[in-house]
Amino acid sequence: MKTTFLATTAAAAALLASQAAAFEPESGETIKLMQADWTSMLVDTEILNIILSTYGYDVEKVIADDSARYPGFENGDLTIALETWQTTQDKAFNASVATGKVLDMGELGPQAREDWWYPAYMEEQCPGLPDWTALKDCAEAFSAPETAPKGRYLGAPVSWGGFDEERIEALDLPFEVVHAGTDAAMFAELKAAYERKAPIILWVYKPHWAPSVYEGSFVEFPAYEDACYSDPSWGVNPDMAYDCGKPQGWIKKMAWAEGEEIWPCAYEITRNFTMDADEVGQLVYEVDVEGRDVDEVAMEWATENESKWREWAACAAD
């Protein structure tokens, strides 16, 4: 037993020595990777963690809330985040970048979409869908006893925002918003309704496992423009803003500006870090539907794609 132990220790020491000789990180300070609570970010952040740790950086993963992240990035409590969704964070992100304390590190790759979503079997009961005007006539098909004759729309947790109350008023939809308390509670209700083929219309976002497991579509609202949210005269309702769908768009990486001086190579690696939508969808599927461990799925990706991320890390290769 003792010999095995000694052998492992020796091997470890040798490995550490060889690795240290290959690349010396610019600083021993801890890089703090932010992770919010949705799956794609958990997996890609763990992948970045594996890459940076492999090159000897001291890395720590920090759980932080989606919209509460900005002060942390501005004062250096957080260093790098791989996912900032334009759909909900557009304004806050741009404002934060404008302070000069936060860097826009480019797009991650996949496009984000979130909006009202219904399962495919609802098309029979509400034939005009996915066009949003159909909702005006078949609200009752979506109603619950306590909202009837109005339809029941299951919205996201209050803290996500999304302006659905305003949208309903501006587009004159006969619906009531019921907010789910959490992401999980929201999809639990979708699962329950889907099993029974029961009426439901709710907030869905992707990349997420639900739209790939359950068949359905997003409602097509008038396409979003900045003016829709800020200018009442824009759109079908001349007196109110929010008469359009939710914004869709990029998922960007962001970082604490001062960190550029401290870990230039780690920042370089982060800028090069990209994934495509299918890749992310597959990773999310492995974790959320197959029930596998995040760390295991991330390590598997890193093993299979080693040549790819070694390329991203050209600055650490010599």
Place this chain on the structure above:
Amino acid sequence: MADTSPTSPAHQAGRTGAGRYAACAAAVAALFVLALLLPPALRDLPPAAVVPLADWTGDALNWFAREASIAGLPVSGITRAVASAAQWPIEALQVLLADGWAKGAGFNRVQIAPPLSWAGITMAAALLAWRISGRGLGLLTLGAGLYLALFGLWTSAMTTLASVLLCVIAALAIGLGIGIRAYRTPSVEPAVRAVLNVMQTVPIFSYLLPTLLLFGYGPSAALFATVVYALPPMVHATVLALRAVPAETLELAKMSGCSRHQTLWKVELPVAVPRLAIGLNQVVMMTLNMVIIASMIGAGGLGYDVLRALRRLDFGAGFEAGMGIVVLAVVLDRLTQTAARNRAQGRTGLWTRRDSLLALALLAVPTAASLAVPALAAWPKALTLTTAPFWNGAVSVINTHFYDALEAVRASVLIHVMNPLRDGLAALPWLAGVLALALAGWRLGGARLAGLLAGLSLFVVLTGYWQAAMGSVYLTLLAVLLALAVGMPFGIWAAGRPGLRHGIDLVLDTLQTLPTLVYLLPAVMLFRNGDFSALIAIASYAIAPAVRYAMAGMQHVPSERLEAAAMAGCSKWQSFVHVRLPAALPTLLLGVNQTVMMALSMLVIAALVGTRELGQDVFTALSRGETGPGIVAGLCVACIALSVDAILKSGASRAARHQGETHV
């Protein structure tokens, strides 16, 4: 003898009581009408009149955590240093129990030494349980270890155990310290009691954010938050236990020439051990209760497993991980209880030096062997047991076959009971509410209580949370009524059947430590998002104290009274209604009090299924990172809790004056 006579006094009290209640009700109705005639500002406080306490609190805390300094040292530097000092023992325990010793990270990670083997820890713990208690507890411990290992929960369970052990030790030490100080210096005691009451009733999510600001993310922040949460029962128990030490014992200590220090450590504390054990039990339960919330701020472990499983709607896996928390709670609780009981009964010498050696061998051999046999380090994944598909299937079957019936119940309760009550309370003008509370306080406990209640309710009004508070009152009221309606009769029934005691204790412990989320999400599948699911969740959590206190109250009715009733020729029913129930009333009222406290502490969790009340304000503030509103909304929850507490306590002491003492 007069007060045990089954007829006259009770009836008299009933008559005058009814008269008083009618007068009060009339007064409230008059206030309500009056308030409707009042200007709108006295119905809904205009936004301009709201005191921006939330902003001030937020600014003050941000300043304190980011810029303040004490004697030239920045506060944040001090707190971060404390956090990393606290991190050290957590990490050491984690290396020992869960992770083993590894160097490097990412592709360069190398395992140098394995963690203690699951087989070793299980056998050593079972040996300990067997020696100090007997075969029953030994087998229970063995079963617990096997459950965690075979279901693939071992590593997470050990991560949780590492932080739970430290939390329990810290809460025990600090609680004892504060308790002893409060006992010795009676002038400090009221202040300590007031602070503890607030601590116990402010929802934990409220001070999670300040904790994060001060101590950073990670296990040590979770440790601090948990200790704050689990501390109050230990302090209360310590003060009570020391007070209950008989005066003769103290006299004896004095006569034999003990110093104050010696008296405390050699006489008072040992005599107080049985009552201290009650505090310890609560600390263990509350610490494990916090496991889920702690995992939200980076403590990892079983709580994180539950969260992850529920995110992918794998209820079965969530249930299994949740039962892992219950298993840890039950084993820890039974072990500490037995140790305390042995100590109190002077049973020593149960654990010998030979046992220590045997335990060490049990730990060392499988651990060393695990280098060669990986199954001893971690149970092979392929052989992991799971019942998850069964539970998931069960939820689906109920969902597809019984949904219509459940939906009918949900809809009618919602439309006929919940929504009208919610809307009625929401329409209540704040002035009427404040005056009604003050009036009730004056009737029950005089000017002091009236002042207290008016003050507490005005705090809620002036900070702008009156509407949200009414939402909390409505949900709590219904949940408490439901829990009492089910729990109290059941407890009274079970009190007469001592054979059921062990089983019932196990069920109640499970209800209190199984993370609510585990049954909250299946509830959402069957009852949708909204108040009804929240009601079910709150009531099923708050039912445990209702049952416990009902059992305790019934079991402690003085036997002389029962005999007297039997001699007076009372039927079983008469003796129950006129003797047992009144005698148990003070304890039952305490049970109501505890049920209310539990229900209030669940509000924040209920926010996870989309309620609209103070709990939601606290939760939203947490996820948006707004310190001020989180704390102030949390204080409003505390105001409700303190009001109910004050009302019920003075009600209980009136009842006690009529009927005898409180038995807990």
